[in-house]
Structures are given as C-alpha cells and as structure tokens.
Amino acid sequence: MKQPNEIIIDALELSNWDREFVHLLQKGGVTCVHACCGLWENARETLHNIGQWHRFFQENDDLIMQVFQGSDILKAKQEGKIGVILGTQNTSALEDELSFVSVFNQLGLKVMQLTYNNQNLIGSSCYEERDSGLSRYGKLVVQEMNRVGMVVDLSHVGEQTSLDAIAVSERPVAITHANPNWIYPTKRNKSPEVLRALKDNGGVLGLCAYPHLLNGKDTTLEEFCSMIIRTVDFMGIDQVGLGTDLTLNMSTDFLHWMRMGRWTHDVDYGAGSKENPSWPEWPSWFRTPKDFPNIAKGLMEQGMTGEDVSKVMGGNWLRFFTEGFKDKKEAEKCAYPM
Amino acid sequence: MKQPNEIIIDALELSNWDREFVHLLQKGGVTCVHACCGLWENARETLHNIGQWHRFFQENDDLIMQVFQGSDILKAKQEGKIGVILGTQNTSALEDELSFVSVFNQLGLKVMQLTYNNQNLIGSSCYEERDSGLSRYGKLVVQEMNRVGMVVDLSHVGEQTSLDAIAVSERPVAITHANPNWIYPTKRNKSPEVLRALKDNGGVLGLCAYPHLLNGKDTTLEEFCSMIIRTVDFMGIDQVGLGTDLTLNMSTDFLHWMRMGRWTHDVDYGAGSKENPSWPEWPSWFRTPKDFPNIAKGLMEQGMTGEDVSKVMGGNWLRFFTEGFKDKKEAEKCAYPM
Numbered sequence: 001m002k003q004p005n006e007i008i009i010d011a012l013e014l015s016n017w018d019r020e021f022v023h024l025l026q027k028g029g030v031t032c033v034h035a036c037c038g039l040w041e042n043a044r045e046t047l048h049n050i051g052q053w054h055r056f057f058q059e060n061d062d063l064i065m066q067v068f069q070g071s072d073i074l075k076a077k078q079e080g081k082i083g084v085i086l087g088t089q090n091t092s093a094l095e096d097e098l099s100f101v102s103v104f105n106q107l108g109l110k111v112m113q114l115t116y117n118n119q120n121l122i123g124s125s126c127y128e129e130r131d132s133g134l135s136r137y138g139k140l141v142v143q144e145m146n147r148v149g150m151v152v153d154l155s156h157v158g159e160q161t162s163l164d165a166i167a168v169s170e171r172p173v174a175i176t177h178a179n180p181n182w183i184y185p186t187k188r189n190k191s192p193e194v195l196r197a198l199k200d201n202g203g204v205l206g207l208c209a210y211p212h213l214l215n216g217k218d219t220t221l222e223e224f225c226s227m228i229i230r231t232v233d234f235m236g237i238d239q240v241g242l243g244t245d246l247t248l249n250m251s252t253d254f255l256h257w258m259r260m261g262r263w264t265h266d267v268d269y270g271a272g273s274k275e276n277p278s279w280p281e282w283p284s285w286f287r288t289p290k291d292f293p294n295i296a297k298g299l300m301e302q303g304m305t306g307e308d309v310s311k312v313m314g315g316n317w318l319r320f321f322t323e324g325f326k327d328k329k330e331a332e333k334c335a336y337p338m
Numbered sequence: 339m340k341q342p343n344e345i346i347i348d349a350l351e352l353s354n355w356d357r358e359f360v361h362l363l364q365k366g367g368v369t370c371v372h373a374c375c376g377l378w379e380n381a382r383e384t385l386h387n388i389g390q391w392h393r394f395f396q397e398n399d400d401l402i403m404q405v406f407q408g409s410d411i412l413k414a415k416q417e418g419k420i421g422v423i424l425g426t427q428n429t430s431a432l433e434d435e436l437s438f439v440s441v442f443n444q445l446g447l448k449v450m451q452l453t454y455n456n457q458n459l460i461g462s463s464c465y466e467e468r469d470s471g472l473s474r475y476g477k478l479v480v481q482e483m484n485r486v487g488m489v490v491d492l493s494h495v496g497e498q499t500s501l502d503a504i505a506v507s508e509r510p511v512a513i514t515h516a517n518p519n520w521i522y523p524t525k526r527n528k529s530p531e532v533l534r535a536l537k538d539n540g541g542v543l544g545l546c547a548y549p550h551l552l553n554g555k556d557t558t559l560e561e562f563c564s565m566i567i568r569t570v571d572f573m574g575i576d577q578v579g580l581g582t583d584l585t586l587n588m589s590t591d592f593l594h595w596m597r598m599g600r601w602t603h604d605v606d607y608g609a610g611s612k613e614n615p616s617w618p619e620w621p622s623w624f625r626t627p628k629d630f631p632n633i634a635k636g637l638m639e640q641g642m643t644g645e646d647v648s649k650v651m652g653g654n655w656l657r658f659f660t661e662g663f664k665d666k667k668e669a670e671k672c673a674y675p676m
C-alpha cells in the first residue's frame with residue numbers, strides 16, 4: 001500500500017538520536033525530520049547543541065545529512081539518507097541580539113519557534129495567562145527571519161502572538177506540531193482563528209501524535225486519521241502535514257528540563273498533568289518511526305487518495321521548506337509554485 | 339538653609355563614576371546613590387559590571403562603600419563616605435534562572451527593575467504597544483525577590499506589569515525614577531492608577547529630573563519643586579523621594595547601547611525623539627550632584643517644612659531601603675516603624 005518513492009517528512013521530533021533510532025526512521029521510510037536542537041538554551045548553550053549535532057553528523061554520515069535547503073531533502077532521498085533539519089523550539093538562542101538570526105541561520109537552524117512554554121523577549125506562550133502579542137523586538141525578529149529564510153514556527157506560541165506573527169510575516173509560517181483545539185481541547189492545540197490565519201498566510205500545520213495533545217495512548221489510528229481528514233477539510237489539502245513530536249529514548253531528567261527549565265523550582269506539567277506527570281505512553285499504532293506507514297494506511301482506509309496522502313505524509317512540508325528556507329531575495333526571484 | 343546632618347539619597351543615577359564625580363556628590367551633601375549596574379546585560383555581562391565596581395570600590399575606599407543593608411547607609415554618613423547601592427534597570431541578568439535572584443542579591447544587586455525598555459521573560463515595558471502583565475516566571479521572580487530582600491523597581495515597567503507586580507509583591511516596591519504622567523505626559527511617567535497602587539502598597543516614588551521626563555532643560559526649579567509638592571499631596575509625605583536619573587560623563591556610544599542594546603539595527607529614541615536624539619541638556623539648577631541643595635532650597639521656598647524636606651531628600655528612601663533590603667524572615671521579625 002505504501003509507495004516506496006514517497007517522501008515522508010516529520011516536522012518535529014524531540015527524540016534522542018542514536019544509530020538505532022536512525023535505523024527505525026529508515027524502516028519507517030522517513031526522508032527528513034525536523035529535529036529539536038533547543039528548548040530553553042541561550043546562545044552559548046545552543047552552540048553546544050549544534051556542536052553535538054556536528055559530531056553526530058560526522059559519526060553517522062553514511063546514514064544522515066543536515067538539510068539547509070529544500071534540494072538537500074531530495075538529495076537525502078536519492079542517497080537513501082535521512083535529512084535532518086535543525087531547529088529550536090524557542091528563540092532563547094537569539095537572546096536580545098537581532099544579528100543572531102542570521103548567525104544561527106548560517107549554522108543551519110532553519111526553524112525557530114517564537115516562544116517555548118513561557119513568555120520571552122519576543123512574545124507569549126500558550127501557557128501564559130495573558131498574551132500581549134509580538135513585542136517590538138519580536139516584530140524585528142520575524143522580519144529578519146523572513147529576510148534570511150528561517151521558518152517561523154508557532155506551535156507552542158500564544159494566540160495573540162501567533163496572530164501578530166502571521167500578520168507581520170511577509171512569508172508563510174509553520175505550526176510544526178499541534179492539533180485543532182476544537183477536536184482535542186488543550187492549551188497547546190490551536191483555535192480556528194489561528195488556523196484560519198495560517199491557511200490565509202499559506203502556512204502548513206503539522207498534526208501531532210503526542211498523546212497529551214490527543215486523547216492519550218488510547219487514541220485509535222482511526223481517530224487520528226479522522227482528525228487529519230477533518231483538518232484537511234478546514235485547511236485545504238496543501239496545508240496539512242505531520243509533526244509527531246515523537247520523544248523516543250528520552251530520560252526523566254530531560255522531561256524535567258523540558259518542563260521546568262531553570263525558571264521554576266516547582267513542578268510544571270506542561271501538556272501533562274499532576275495525574276499524568278511522566279513521559280506519555282504512545283498509542284500502539286505509533287510507538288517508533290517505523291510506524292509511519294500505519295498513518296498512510298489509515299488515511300487510505302478512510303478514503304483519502306494516494307496523491308493526497310503523499311501531500312500529508314511529506315509533500316506539503318517539502319514544498320513549504322523548499323520555499324521557506326530560501327532567503328527573501330531568492331524566494332522573490334523564483335517562487336516555488338503553490 | 340541646608341541641614342548639615344541631613345541624609346540625601348538619590349534613588350537612581352546612570353552617571354559614569356570617577357573620583358571627580360564622587361567629589362561632586364560630596365559637595366552636594368549626598369549620602370547614598372543607587373547606581374545603575376546594568377541595562378541590557380545578561381548574567382555573564384552583569385558579573386563583569388559588578389567586577390568593575392569591585393575595582394572602583396577598592397581604588398576609592400576612602401570615598402565610597404557598597405551598601406548591602408540600611409545600616410550601611412548610616413555608616414557611610416558617619417564615615418563621610420558615599421554609600422553606593424548597586425542595582426540593575428532590567429532583570430536580564432537573571433536570564434531564565436530563578437536561582438539567580440539570590441545569587442545576584444548576595445553580590446549586592448539590591449534593586450532590580452523588572453523590565454527595561456522592552457518586553458522580557460518577566461513582563462512588559464512602558465514602550466511596548468501592549469502589556470500582558472507579569473508572566474508565570476515573573477511572578478516567581480517577584481516572590482523570590484521578596485524572600486531575599488531585593489527591591490522590585492517599576493520605573494520603566496509597563497502599566498499592567500506594574501499593577502500585577504504590586505499585587506503579587508508581599509512587600510513594598512519602588513519606582514526609583516519617574517514622574518506623574520498627569521503633570522508631565524510621557525510613556526515613561528506613571529499613571530494615577532499605578533501611583534495609587536504604589537501608595538497602597540507602602541512603596542516610594544523617586545521623582546526624576548531627567549529632562550525628557552519634564553519639560554526639557556527649560557523646566558524651572560519652581561516647576562520641579564511644584565511637581566514634588568503636588569506628588570506629595572497625592573502620595574503622602576512618606577512616599578516621595580528623589581531619583582534624578584543623572585547621566586554625567588556619558589558617551590554617545592553608551593546612549594546608543596542604552597536605547598538600542600542589541601535588539602534593533604535602527605535608532606530607537608527611548609524617552610528622546612527624532613528631533614531631540616542626544617543626551618539631554620540638564621536644567622541650570624541641576625547640572626551635577628553638587629546641585630542637590632538647590633532642590634531642598636526650592637522646596638522650602640514653596641513652604642515645605644524642614645522635616646518634610648528631609649523626608650523627600652532622603653529620609654523616605656532610608657526607611658524604605660532599610661526595610662526593603664532585609665530578607666523576608668528578618669523583615670517579619672522586626673518591621674521598621676512606618
């Protein structure tokens with residue numbers, strides 16, 4: 001049922017990478033993953049994370065390659081490698097320095113989520129009580145990201161900051177990993193207003209298998225695929241992809257870092273809860289990247305055409321990243337056909 | 339007219355300190371100055387600034403001493419030295435690390451303004467278009483500042499963040515340098531709502547001679563003293579002091595750093611304007627710290643009693659800092675009589 005030449009792109013994974021994990025990606029037919037390279041880290045710490053990735057790329061250059069532009073995704077496919085897009089789930093790496101947008105872009109951080117779970121210099125997160133939208137610095141950062149071809153990601157970003165960022169951005173933006181909040185109501189999932197603005201902006205939404213953003217581990221494949229189809233109905237077939245938020249091989253220490261950073265001495269549960277404080281258990285149909293074909297199969301079983309399935313599994317992200325990673329001048333020269 | 343034993347405290351100066359400047363403070367009868375030790379600096383850079391102050395304290399220990407608690411102000415007075423309270427006009431030194439409150443408190447940063455001119459992890463500034471108030475991290479920081487006895491300063495802080503901080507703070511807070519906005523309307527000056535909340539909180543407001551927060555250099559001493567008296571009428575005699583924001587010996591480079599940090603590549607004018615872009619010219623009656631007695635004289639000429647003048651010139655800040663610099667347990671043990 002799975003087409004062997006299909007391109008599968010996962011727009012966000014948080015997993016801890018080792019060779020075994022890469023083999024699981026290969027078994028799942030995955031072409032490219034946007035890998036999380038920072039949550040709360042400042043500039044110096046982000047350089048460390050990038051350095052660790054350099055070592056991992058070097059040691060595994062038979063299996064993986066870093067993606068700087070869309071053609072690298074196709075090259076990875078041709079060479080049978082996994083393409084890795086590095087990005088951060090925060091703008092903390094930029095600190096207060098506008099010039100750091102182009103510096104980190106040059107290092108290949110091609111996606112930056114404007115905020116992680118807390119307010120920062122740029123905007124507010126979905127977990128803050130109030131959200132005053134993009135700050136003055138935030139507007140300059142979005143414009144500079146537009147200029148250099150670094151993709152704006154709004155996944156954990158608050159409602160008003162998301163709407164502002166879409167309004168300020170002259171280029172399509174991404175929500176790499178979130179679901180519609182009218183299907184699964186959580187603070188992390190997205191309102192119709194934000195998704196409508198994303199649609200009008202030409203952006204892409206990556207639907208997310210993270211159990212806390214669904215109905216937990218008992219969410220069935222049918223339910224997940226039904227959400228995909230309902231979201232396609234709302235957003236259009238060209239603007240929906242996957243961003244699983246897969247968290248394989250992750251420690252409890254990392255969970256605490258992810259949720260609490262250094263900003264609180266008490267436990268913050270993020271998308272979890274007091275009753276459900278740990279790494280979530282994943283649904284049976286998506287335990288490792290080997291399971292990507294299950295999603296394609298599930299979509300076809302609900303009547304989606306092969307062409308549409310290909311768009312959702314990776315075609316839309318391929319188009320979006322190809323266009324989005326170009327610097328603005330280049331993008332204006334030769335716009336990728338929508 | 340000036341009482342020789344009077345205590346004069348300036349709750350904020352940005353000046354570039356050298357021995358000559360200290361001599362001017364002595365000539366003005368100044369007992370204690372809260373000196374700005376950071377605007378946009380991160381933790382590492384703030385350590386550098388503190389280190390520079392260590393060297394300056396060492397080289398000038400015949401003239402100045404660092405103030406860690408109220409009794410140090412009295413000690414400075416007795417020894418004929420200038421007491422220096424170090425503080426920052428931002429919480430950027432804390433970065434995202436709650437524990438840094440007690441670390442920097444131990445180093446003697448006894449006052450921190452929650453935001454400088456931009457939104458940060460904690461709240462919004464008076465120059466942002468919108469202000470969503472204290473963030474989740476911001477609340478924890480205010481509580482921790484309360485615990486260790488680091489004074490919360492709201493001078494450049496936005497309206498909602500100021501109101502939130504006053505509501506969250508279990509101890510009196512300061513506005514070290516700002517004026518009522520109904521007397522001199524600028525974004526940097528304070529609304530009746532904020533000053534009423536400050537009054538109810540038991541805080542102190544430092545009235546500011548920075549020309550951009552008045553009517554420029556032509557503001558007369560009579561007008562400045564009239565503002566003080568009107569503010570005392572509004573706030574009560576125990577809650578008004580001085581925070582001149584004096585900027586002696588400052589370079590144009592520093593002006594650019596002050597206004598633009600690293601967050602913008604374009605000029606931001608802060609309290610200045612395109613028409614008035616430079617360091618402001620100070621009014622004739624307040625050009626150097628030697629001129630402090632002019633203010634006391636001006637107040638008495640408008641009929642303020644000697645006792646009240648002493649409160650405004652330094653008595654209120656002495657009481658406030660004595661109480662505010664105690665850690666919470668100590669403050670609860672022996673509250674300074676209001």
